[in-house]
Amino acid sequence: xxxxxxxxxxxxxxxxxxxxxxxxxxxxxxxxxxxxxxxxxxxxxxxxxxxxxxxxxxxxxxxxxxxxxxxxxxxxxxxxxxxxxxxxxxxxxxxxxxxxxxxxxxxxxxxxxxxxxxxxxxxxxxxxxxxxxxxxxxxxxxxxxxxxxxxxxxxxxxxxxxxxxxxxxxxxxxxxxxxxxxxxxxxxxxxxxxxxxxxxxxxxxxxxxxxxxxxxxxxxxxxxxxxxxxxxxxxxxxxxxxxxxxxxxx
Amino acid sequence: xxxxxxxxxxxxxxxxxxxxxxxxxxxxxxxxxxxxxxxxxxxxxxxxxxxxxxxxxxxxxxxxxxxxxxxxxxxxxxxxxxxxxxxxxxxxxxxxxxxxxxxxxxxxxxxxxxxxxxxxxxxxxxxxxxxxxxxxxxxxxxxxxxxxxxxxxxxxxxxxxxxxxxxxxxxxxxxxxxxxxxxxxxxxxxxxxxxxxxxxxxxxxxxxxxxxxxxxxxxx
Numbered sequence: 001x002x003x004x005x006x007x008x009x010x011x012x013x014x015x016x017x018x019x020x021x022x023x024x025x026x027x028x029x030x031x032x033x034x035x036x037x038x039x040x041x042x043x044x045x046x047x048x049x050x051x052x053x054x055x056x057x058x059x060x061x062x063x064x065x066x067x068x069x070x071x072x073x074x075x076x077x078x079x080x081x082x083x084x085x086x087x088x089x090x091x092x093x094x095x096x097x098x099x100x101x102x103x104x105x106x107x108x109x110x111x112x113x114x115x116x117x118x119x120x121x122x123x124x125x126x127x128x129x130x131x132x133x134x135x136x137x138x139x140x141x142x143x144x145x146x147x148x149x150x151x152x153x154x155x156x157x158x159x160x161x162x163x164x165x166x167x168x169x170x171x172x173x174x175x176x177x178x179x180x181x182x183x184x185x186x187x188x189x190x191x192x193x194x195x196x197x198x199x200x201x202x203x204x205x206x207x208x209x210x211x212x213x214x215x216x217x218x219x220x221x222x223x224x225x226x227x228x229x230x231x232x233x234x235x236x237x238x239x240x241x242x243x244x245x246x247x248x249x250x
Numbered sequence: 251x252x253x254x255x256x257x258x259x260x261x262x263x264x265x266x267x268x269x270x271x272x273x274x275x276x277x278x279x280x281x282x283x284x285x286x287x288x289x290x291x292x293x294x295x296x297x298x299x300x301x302x303x304x305x306x307x308x309x310x311x312x313x314x315x316x317x318x319x320x321x322x323x324x325x326x327x328x329x330x331x332x333x334x335x336x337x338x339x340x341x342x343x344x345x346x347x348x349x350x351x352x353x354x355x356x357x358x359x360x361x362x363x364x365x366x367x368x369x370x371x372x373x374x375x376x377x378x379x380x381x382x383x384x385x386x387x388x389x390x391x392x393x394x395x396x397x398x399x400x401x402x403x404x405x406x407x408x409x410x411x412x413x414x415x416x417x418x419x420x421x422x423x424x425x426x427x428x429x430x431x432x433x434x435x436x437x438x439x440x441x442x443x444x445x446x447x448x449x450x451x452x453x454x455x456x457x458x459x460x461x462x463x464x465x466x467x468x469x470x
Contacts (some may be wrong), residue, residue, distance in 0.1 A: 017438035054376055083378030097392055097467045107377035110387055139467040
């Protein structure tokens with residue numbers, strides 16, 4: 001690392017909800033092609049952190065830059081910046097009255113003003129890649145949770161974002177559907193996409209991450225490579241957190 | 251049962267009633283739809299919260315809605331005369347109908363738009379959609395079933411209100427019911443007009459609901 005371009009630069013950000021401090025002095029630099037997995041206990045600020053990165057939440061202090069350009073939710077160019085940062089949510093949030101194809105094509109056609117035919121062709125290719133060719137004309141209600149989430153990932157991908165944010169995208173899924181979504185993400189990892197992933201799937205985190213960030217109490221407590229973090233965490237807080245995923249044998 | 255003249259009068263009454271109902275619903279939406287969008291966008295959790303604009307809109311909405319229609323009808327006579335040139339007849343009735351329905355429609359539209367899932371709006375934001383794009387491509391599209399149902403209910407309401415205007419010479423079936431049923435004690439004509447109003451209402455309601463299920467993609 002270090003040679004690649006710095007895509008995202010987060011400098012000393014603070015985030016408060018009224019009196020509650022959610023993020024305190026968080027800094028992070030993300031390089032092109034890097035896959036960062038963010039783990040931590042519930043309420044540690046993981047989701048808020050991701051939401052700050054594309055300006056869905058306003059930060060109280062600090063700076064966020066994407067390719068040197070500041071991310072400012074009140075700024076005029078915030079929509080342009082958001083186009084460059086794809087985000088996938090826990091609750092899929094597909095448009096219920098639009099077909100799968102319409103869901104995927106809406107933003108590139110209406111927001112990016114790209115040609116309809118060209119977008120459609122790309123959408124079909126991407127949907128095929130995630131195994132959903134048969135569903136292009138279905139409506140979201142006709143899909144399973146795992147299928148909906150794969151559509152949501154395609155919907156983010158078709159915008160050609162420089163960074164992809166995944167906010168607990170498998171947390172609402174039945175166990176047997178988790179895998180199909182994680183496989184899509186592993187495929188993206190192979191393509192060397194820049195990704196920030198918030199997840200509770202520890203085995204997946206270990207397999208996919210270049211770096212693991214352990215967030216607790218609004219701070220980055222550890223920033224390590226996955227092997228080191230999972231095998232020999234430095235802090236007691238990380239040890240305690242990881243131990244909640246283990247079970248002693250009878 | 252009725253002579254040719256009475257039947258003709260009833261037919262004209264139907265035509266006038268439909269004319270008042272449809273035209274006033276249309277112009278009610280011309281005013282009420284943007285008004286409702288403004289209320290939704292400027293509310294506390296809206297796309298662009300603005301306490302002043304929301305406060306004024308909210309206040310105007312409530313004031314107009316709290317005036318009973320019959321009173322509004324009389325109150326607006328000078329204004330109606332100014333707009334249409336006379337204060338009686340079906341065209342004149344459209345003026346108070348529109349004034350009365352616009353804030354009501356604004357509320358119906360506002361609450362329909364409020365129902366759109368916040369997550370979906372957030373997803374649109376995250377894709378870089380601007381406020382206008384979110385309003386026209388997401389809010390209005392995703393709220394369409396509720397918006398349409400609201401329009402059907404509003405049309406039914408205006409049908410009733412148009413009949414009420416009969417008491418002050420408004421024209422249409424309500425006018426006939428008042429003149430023949432109330433002033434001349436001709437119960438048969440009154441009953442016929444009531445039956446006709448019921449039939450028109452049923453048609454509006456059933457056709458409306460039929461279409462509203464057809465445009466709903468959320469459930470089977």
